[in-house]
Amino acid sequence: xxxxxxxxxxxxxxxxxxxxxxxxxxxxxxxxxxxxxxxxxxxxxxxxxxxxxxxxxxxxxxxxxxxxxxxxxxxxxxxxxxxxxxxxxxxxxxxxxxxxxxxxxxxxxxxxxxxxxxxxxxxxxxxxxxxxxxxxxxxxxxxxxxxxxxxxxxxxxxxxxxxxxxx
Numbered sequence: 440x441x442x443x444x445x446x447x448x449x450x451x452x453x454x455x456x457x458x459x460x461x462x463x464x465x466x467x468x469x470x471x472x473x474x475x476x477x478x479x480x481x482x483x484x485x486x487x488x489x490x491x492x493x494x495x496x497x498x499x500x501x502x503x504x505x506x507x508x509x510x511x512x513x514x515x516x517x518x519x520x521x522x523x524x525x526x527x528x529x530x531x532x533x534x535x536x537x538x539x540x541x542x543x544x545x546x547x548x549x550x551x552x553x554x555x556x557x558x559x560x561x562x563x564x565x566x567x568x569x570x571x572x573x574x575x576x577x578x579x580x581x582x583x584x585x586x587x588x589x590x591x592x593x594x595x596x597x598x599x600x601x602x603x604x605x606x
Contacts (some may be wrong), residue, residue: 440534451485458483458508462537464502469541471595476552479544481537485510489518489582491536493543501549504540506533520582534601546586546591556568 473479477495479502486507495502507585514522518532527535550559566586572578582586 440522455483455485455508458506462506462533465534465601466541468601469538469571472541472545473502473548473596474552476500477544477548479504479541481506483508483511483533487500488513488535488596489532491540493540495547499554502544504537504538504544508533508535518531525591525598527598531598534598535594538597540595541588542590542593546590554600 441525449554459481460482466481468477470479476499478500481504483506486509488507488509490507492505493502494505512529514529521527521535522529522532525535547559550556569584569586570581573584582591
C-alpha cells in the first residue's frame with residue numbers, strides 16, 4: 440500500500456476521533472438536561488452526506504446519537520438551507536446536528552421518565568405520519584414541521600450559548 444494512501448486513511452481516522460471527542464464533550468455539557476434516567480452517547484461515522492439520528496434502547500436506559508459526516512464535505516440543499524437560515528459556518532454543522540438530535544431526545548423524555556410506552560408509540564407514530572406527508576411535498580416541507588423547527592431552534596440556541604461561553 441503506498442505511503443500516501445496509508446496517511447490518507449490515518450488522517451481520516453484521526454478526524455473521526457477528533458469529532459467524536461469534541462461532540463462527546465458537548466454532550467456531557469447538556470447531559471444534565473436528560474436527567475439521570477438515560478445514559479446518552481454520541482457516535483460519529485463517515486457517510487455520503489451530513490446526517491443524524493437518535494435511538495433509545497428497549498429499556499429506556501441508553502440513548503445513542505449517531506452523526507454522519509460526509510466523505511467529501513458535500514452539502515445537500517437541506518443542509519445549505521440550515522446554514523443559510525441560521526448563519527452558521529460549515530464547521531458548526533456537526534454541533535448543530537448533535538443538538539438537533541438531543542432536542543428530539545428531550546422531546547420524548549417525559550414518556551421515558553414515566554415509562555409510558557403506549558404514549559411514546561403514539562408520539563412517534565404521529566411524527567412519522569407528519570414526516571411521510573411532508574416527504575411527498577417539497578424538500579423544505581420537512582424542515583417546516585413543528586417538531587423539526589423546535590429542534591432546530593434548540594440547536595441554534597445551544598450553539599449561541601456555546602459561542603457566548605467561548606468569548
